[in-house]
Amino acid sequence: MARYVFNRLLSGLLTLFLFVTLLFFLANLVIPGDFVTSLGPMSADAAATLRAELGLDRPLFQQYLDWVTSLLSLDMGESFGQGPVWEAVRFALAPTLVVLVIGLMVAFVLGGWLGRTAGYRESSYFTGSMTFIAIVCLTLFPPALAIAMEQAILRNSGWSALGRVAEIDSAAWLTSQLSPNQVLWRIFFVFLASALVLWLIESLVWRFGRRRIPRGVFLIAMLGLPLLIWSQMGITGLVLDIAGSMSLLILAVVILTFGEVLLVTKASMDDVMLEDYVMVARAKGLPEHQVRDRHAARTAVLPVLSRFTVAIPYFLTGLVILEVAFGGAANLPIADITMRFHPPVGLGSLLFESLSNQDNPLLIGAFVVVGVLTLFVRIVLDVVHAALDPRIRFSGGANDA
Amino acid sequence: MTPDGGTAGPDNSIKIFFSNPIATVGLAVILLFALMVVIHPLLMSTLWSGERDVYDPVTGYDAPIVEATVVEQVTDPATEVDLATARIADITSSVGDVVELTVQPAPPSGTHWLGTDVFGRDVFSMILAGAWPTFLVGLSAALVSAVVAVVFSISSATFKGRVDRALSRVSDVLLLLPAPLAMIILAGGTTGEFLTPVNFGVTYGVLAGASTAAIVLRSHALATAERPFIDAARVSGASGWYLARRHLLPHMIPLAAVTMVSSVVGAVVAHGFASWLAYSDDLTNWGAIMFVAIGFSELQGVFAWNVLIGGAAAISLFCAGFYMVSLGLKDVAYRGGEQQRPTRPGWVRRIELRA
Numbered sequence: 001m002a003r004y005v006f007n008r009l010l011s012g013l014l015t016l017f018l019f020v021t022l023l024f025f026l027a028n029l030v031i032p033g034d035f036v037t038s039l040g041p042m043s044a045d046a047a048a049t050l051r052a053e054l055g056l057d058r059p060l061f062q063q064y065l066d067w068v069t070s071l072l073s074l075d076m077g078e079s080f081g082q083g084p085v086w087e088a089v090r091f092a093l094a095p096t097l098v099v100l101v102i103g104l105m106v107a108f109v110l111g112g113w114l115g116r117t118a119g120y121r122e123s124s125y126f127t128g129s130m131t132f133i134a135i136v137c138l139t140l141f142p143p144a145l146a147i148a149m150e151q152a153i154l155r156n157s158g159w160s161a162l163g164r165v166a167e168i169d170s171a172a173w174l175t176s177q178l179s180p181n182q183v184l185w186r187i188f189f190v191f192l193a194s195a196l197v198l199w200l201i202e203s204l205v206w207r208f209g210r211r212r213i214p215r216g217v218f219l220i221a222m223l224g225l226p227l228l229i230w231s232q233m234g235i236t237g238l239v240l241d242i243a244g245s246m247s248l249l250i251l252a253v254v255i256l257t258f259g260e261v262l263l264v265t266k267a268s269m270d271d272v273m274l275e276d277y278v279m280v281a282r283a284k285g286l287p288e289h290q291v292r293d294r295h296a297a298r299t300a301v302l303p304v305l306s307r308f309t310v311a312i313p314y315f316l317t318g319l320v321i322l323e324v325a326f327g328g329a330a331n332l333p334i335a336d337i338t339m340r341f342h343p344p345v346g347l348g349s350l351l352f353e354s355l356s357n358q359d360n361p362l363l364i365g366a367f368v369v370v371g372v373l374t375l376f377v378r379i380v381l382d383v384v385h386a387a388l389d390p391r392i393r394f395s396g397g398a399n400d401a
Numbered sequence: 402m403t404p405d406g407g408t409a410g411p412d413n414s415i416k417i418f419f420s421n422p423i424a425t426v427g428l429a430v431i432l433l434f435a436l437m438v439v440i441h442p443l444l445m446s447t448l449w450s451g452e453r454d455v456y457d458p459v460t461g462y463d464a465p466i467v468e469a470t471v472v473e474q475v476t477d478p479a480t481e482v483d484l485a486t487a488r489i490a491d492i493t494s495s496v497g498d499v500v501e502l503t504v505q506p507a508p509p510s511g512t513h514w515l516g517t518d519v520f521g522r523d524v525f526s527m528i529l530a531g532a533w534p535t536f537l538v539g540l541s542a543a544l545v546s547a548v549v550a551v552v553f554s555i556s557s558a559t560f561k562g563r564v565d566r567a568l569s570r571v572s573d574v575l576l577l578l579p580a581p582l583a584m585i586i587l588a589g590g591t592t593g594e595f596l597t598p599v600n601f602g603v604t605y606g607v608l609a610g611a612s613t614a615a616i617v618l619r620s621h622a623l624a625t626a627e628r629p630f631i632d633a634a635r636v637s638g639a640s641g642w643y644l645a646r647r648h649l650l651p652h653m654i655p656l657a658a659v660t661m662v663s664s665v666v667g668a669v670v671a672h673g674f675a676s677w678l679a680y681s682d683d684l685t686n687w688g689a690i691m692f693v694a695i696g697f698s699e700l701q702g703v704f705a706w707n708v709l710i711g712g713a714a715a716i717s718l719f720c721a722g723f724y725m726v727s728l729g730l731k732d733v734a735y736r737g738g739e740q741q742r743p744t745r746p747g748w749v750r751r752i753e754l755r756a
Binding site: 014015016018019022023030031032131135136138139140141142143144147148151263267271310313314316317320321324325351352355356363367370371374375378 | 585724
């Protein structure tokens, strides 16, 4: 197993190197003009001076070599307008990760549960309507969903509670030592850590007690444990405040994603239900929910996992689109009110801002982060897959990246 | 012909496809959009032809005129208007006058089934006109991605070794660059001139075909290449090219069709969003009309719901149609051979297929 993980990481690094090379040349060769032309018309002399100052007059290959060498020491260089690239990216990464992780977790739990139930039942109104809802949610046009959600909140004063928390309550932040970004990182790591701890506890209970923790208890613990840690850290108020400001975005991610999870789980469940071992489990006289959750759903999860190793970049894209759509809503007639719905600046805003400024180091930096995230999730899912399915481990990983 | 090596011929495939009600509905939806493509020029040259070209999707103009009395305090918005608004229509108006106001965007009516947008253009006509560019984007993306993915996967399975490693490395690298996101950024960077619907579709197809689609098809091609009939053909002297063309290709088609359909959805959403951000020179596509509806609504002070809902529903329905068809195609691809009992346990086979 250790060797598999090692090979997988090594191969991932090579992929990453090729990826950053491709990105560098794509960004510099395909998009016409550079940072200096994006500043508007200026005299040839001034432009030449500025280019020399920014190092843009070097041959492209020289620029690439310099950039890659500094990348090796984890230095992503200086952006043209926003200071060091890594600082800007790290700032944008926190809200993106929080929204992505929480949104995808909720979507997976919800979609997986609905899909399991729908796939387990024979055709019925429930199955039919679930499929219908899933397809509708899956194919919603993301920016239109963003606008509709904002308008719905603006028009229903009864929902203004949701709208009110959509702005960060500055009073609480004045007395705090922490910036919103630091709080976001704490949210992310605490959430991830408690998920890991709970998973560990569950597997220990299974290993030594041969018992499973009921789903409901697990879910409540998943919500309660982070809250407990946050209150111990004394940041519960800030967490709730900032989580509220991102609630719309998270809700939108869930709406757009759970449909796909539901359909894939359902299809996989449909297949598994025909298998002999499900019939055997029933014949043994096991209760139906055990047949469903332990015998059928456990196997049905494998195709879902491998399906999503390929889909992660698309989830990220969806999030970027949503973020820009929520931010772009400042175009709305009621601009001053909608400004409140601006989510914290995430990767999406960073991408589009650096694009419009032709800030290539920043643009490439943002894409590198998208790539690293994707690669990381892919490797983790592959390792999980290998742990669940010995054939992959022993074949040396035919699907190596 | 199915990946399972079953005996499902074309007739059987059609039967399997139509036995899935969702797929049938999806096909009907796609046909409806195809009908829109055909019907728009016909309508423009017959029913909708007039002196002023009221229904032209780009330059048409029609706005219902209502009369309103100018008052200082508006109590009944249907018949009264305040001075500031009245002066936009007629600078000389004063309190007590009756002014004629043009209503744009106008709500749905008999002459304009979906109303008009902020420029007074007919929304229904614009949506009909947007169907063809969308088909261009979707179909070119689908074709190119399928060709690229099939070439990649069959080369991998035929030559194996170095070729396979190199190609899957390319796929892995491109997977890190999500095709929809890359296309949106590319559209923004090249300011729309380069990205005609076909160019957009082709570029998307190359990116998606060489990454996601190639990864899905490759594992299927490798699994197929290990099957006994390939060995049998090789022993009897078949060349690599013959094997690829006559034995591998037919087995790739159902799965290639599934990936084609998902490229349609991805490309159409990406193109819609790029147009929504005004990254496209194309004036008649669904994203662009929504951009106009929202971008200019400040001018009129009215939010053009009819345009937003019309455009968004068109894109969503278009994607949903293709998605539903892909569900039916998956049935054909994966269930075609289920009458024959597979030699390996079913779930092992299926995981391999989906991996």
